[in-house]
Amino acid sequence: MYKLKEIAEKIYYVGVNDRQKLLFENLWPLPYGVSYNSYLIIDEKTVLVDTVDVCYSDIFLKKIGDALQGRSLDYLIVNHMEPDHAGSIRLLRQQYPDVQIIGNNKTFGMLQGYHGITTGLHEVKEGESVSVGSRELFFYMAPMVHWPEVMVTYDPKEKIIFSADAFGTFGTLNGGIIDTDMNTDHYWEEMIRYYSNIVGKYGNPVQKALQKLAGLDIQTICSTHGPVWRENAQKAIAIYDKLSRYEAEEGVVIVYGSMYGNTEQMAEAIAFSLSAKGIKNIVLHNVSKTPASYILKDVFKYKGLIVGSPTCSNQLFPEVESVLSKIEVRDIKNRIYGYFGTFTWAGAAVKRLAAFGENMKWDIVGPPVEQKQGVSPDTYAQCLTLGEDMADKLKEV
Ligand code: FEO
Numbered sequence: 001m002y003k004l005k006e007i008a009e010k011i012y013y014v015g016v017n018d019r020q021k022l023l024f025e026n027l028w029p030l031p032y033g034v035s036y037n038s039y040l041i042i043d044e045k046t047v048l049v050d051t052v053d054v055c056y057s058d059i060f061l062k063k064i065g066d067a068l069q070g071r072s073l074d075y076l077i078v079n080h081m082e083p084d085h086a087g088s089i090r091l092l093r094q095q096y097p098d099v100q101i102i103g104n105n106k107t108f109g110m111l112q113g114y115h116g117i118t119t120g121l122h123e124v125k126e127g128e129s130v131s132v133g134s135r136e137l138f139f140y141m142a143p144m145v146h147w148p149e150v151m152v153t154y155d156p157k158e159k160i161i162f163s164a165d166a167f168g169t170f171g172t173l174n175g176g177i178i179d180t181d182m183n184t185d186h187y188w189e190e191m192i193r194y195y196s197n198i199v200g201k202y203g204n205p206v207q208k209a210l211q212k213l214a215g216l217d218i219q220t221i222c223s224t225h226g227p228v229w230r231e232n233a234q235k236a237i238a239i240y241d242k243l244s245r246y247e248a249e250e251g252v253v254i255v256y257g258s259m260y261g262n263t264e265q266m267a268e269a270i271a272f273s274l275s276a277k278g279i280k281n282i283v284l285h286n287v288s289k290t291p292a293s294y295i296l297k298d299v300f301k302y303k304g305l306i307v308g309s310p311t312c313s314n315q316l317f318p319e320v321e322s323v324l325s326k327i328e329v330r331d332i333k334n335r336i337y338g339y340f341g342t343f344t345w346a347g348a349a350v351k352r353l354a355a356f357g358e359n360m361k362w363d364i365v366g367p368p369v370e371q372k373q374g375v376s377p378d379t380y381a382q383c384l385t386l387g388e389d390m391a392d393k394l395k396e397v
Contacts, residue, residue, distance in 0.1 A: 002066045005177040007228055008158040008220065010042045014063040016056040017172035024084075024170070028197045028293045032190060033172035036084055037224045039162060040067050041155075044133025045074040048099075049153060049162045050224055054087035061088070061095055072096060075122070075132065077139075078103040079164040080150050081110040085224050090115040102130060104141060106149035124151075140212055142166065144205035146198055152213070159219035166209065167236040168225030170194045178228045187226055191236070193297035194225065195243045200300060200330040206244035210237065243300055246333040250394050251281025251302035255295055256309065257288060257317030263308045263342045265375045266383045270306055270340070273387030279304075279394060287319040292326050299327060303397065304336045304390050305362075307353055311343035316352045324356050336393050337362040338386050340369035347372070365389045 004012040015037035024030050036052035038060065046068060052060045064073065073096040078086060081103075089111070093099060102122045103111065111117045124130065124139040131137075135157040142150045146165045153162040169191035176182035199206060221229040221236060229236045252274055258264035264286070271282050281302055285295045299305055309320040316324070337357045341349035350370045357364045366389035369382040 002063045004063060004067055007039065007178065007222065008160060011155075011158065011160065012040045012042070012067050013177045013228070014038045014040045014048070014060065014067060015173070016052050016060055018053065018056065019172055020055075025198075028170075028193075029291050030170060032170060032186060034170050035173045035225055037222065037226075038085075039222055040064060041132065041135075042067065042071075043135060046071055047075040047077060047132050047137070048073060048092070049077045049222070050079055050085045050164070051076070051088035051092055053084045054091070057088040057091045061091065064092075073099045075099065075130070076101050077137070077153050077162070078107050078111070079153060079162060080147060080224060081107055081114065082147055082165075083114070085164075086110075086114065089117065093117060093120075102139075104139075104149060104151055106143075107151075110149055142205070142209040142212070144202045145209050146202060152209070154216055156217075159217050160222055161213065161216065161218050161220070162222045164224055165199060166206070166223060167221045167229060167240055168194055168223040169227075171226055173227060176227070178230050179232045180230050182227065184227060184232060188239070189297070191226070191239055192243065192301055193293060195240065196296040196300040196330070197293050200243075200296065200332070203244040203246060203331075203333075206240060210241055210244070246300075248303040248335070249281060249301060250279070251283070252279055252304035252306060252390055252394070253295070253298045253302050254282070254284045254306045254308070255287060255299075255320070255323055256284070256307065257320040258286065258308075259310050259312065259317070262371060262373075262375050263310050263340075266340050266342070266369060266371065266379065267306075267308050269380050269383035270338075270387040270390075273384040274391050277388055277391030279391050287317070287323055292323050295323050296326055296330070299332060299335070304338075304394055306338040306340070306386070306390060307356070308340045309342075309349040309353060311341065311347050311349040314346065314348045316349050320349075321352075328356070328359065332360070335360070335362045336365055336390060336397070338365045338368070338390050340371075340383065340386065342371045342373075344373055363393065365393045
C-alpha cells in the first residue's frame, strides 16, 4: 500500500514523521515536528539502516513489509542506539527473528541494556565492511556524535553516507524526502537549533568525525533527522563544521531575566547603543518567555553575549541560571561577553555573572553594570557604554 521514495537505486526511505511530540527528549520544542529517518536497501541481501521511535513502530513495520514484498530482512545496521532510532529494534526482531544486527561493541552493550538482545549480532570495527550483493557497506566509528556507540555507514556505489544524527535537523518531511524536491528554507535555522541543543557539547568529536569523512566521496547524506541532503550536502557539512568549531557571526544575543522591568530596561539601553554603533544582528531573549532551546541556538550563532539578571533570593534569577548551566555544559568557546544586573537590598546576580564569564574563559567587555532598585540616569548611561564596548570589540575581531 505504501508508496516509498527511492533515494538511490534500490535504497528506499522508510522513516516516519512525528507531529505529536511537543518536546524532543522532553526538553526541546518541536514547532515543525521531527522526522525519524530509516532506510531500506534491497540488494542480494536486504538491509535496514536504523529504526524509529517505538511510538511509530506500527506504520514503520508496515512500510518495511511493503518494501520487502515477501522477502526476509537480512541485516539491521544500528548506527545509533538512542531510542528515537533504536526504539523499534525489539519489535523488528520479533517480526524478523533471523535478522542479523550490525553494530560495534558499544552498540551491543546498549542493545542488551535497552532491549535484552544478545544474539544474532555481527560486530564491525573501524573501516570494516559487509558485502550485501552489488555493493559493499563500510563502517566508520563516530563516537560522541552524539553517543559513544555512534558509527556511520558508507555506500561507495551510490556515494551515500548514512550519518546517524550528524547533519540532522528538526522539522518533519512534508511530502518530499530529498532536498532537491522541496523548499528547504526553514530547515537551516532548525539545523543550528538541533545542533546546539543535541550535539552542541561535542564539538571536538564532531570535528574528528568530519576529518575522518573528508576522505570519502560523499554525494548524498542520509541523516536520521530531516531531509536527505543532496544538492545541499556540502552546505550541511559546512554548517556542522562551523558550529563544531564554535565559529560565530557578528551579532549579539542579550539574554535577561526581569521581575519588574528594570533589568529589561537596561537590556533595551544596551541594544539601543549596539544598534547605534552599527551592529545589525541583535537578539533579545527574555528567559521567562523564550525556551532555552532558542537561546542556545542564538548563542551558537552569534559572537557576542550579554547576560542580565535581577538578584532573586540572594541568587541569580532562576531561569537565567538554568540557561547559563546549559551554556556551561556545552563548553561554548570564543565568545565576547558582558553582563549586568539589579538588586533591591543586597546584590548577588552580578557576582555570579562575573564568575560565569571567568569560568567560560571568554573575552569580557566593559565594566559590568549593577543597579540598586530603579534604573538611574547614571546606570542608563553605563548600559549605553557597555553596548558600545561590545560593538567596538566585535568590529575588532
Ligand atoms: Fe536522534 Fe541522538 O538521536
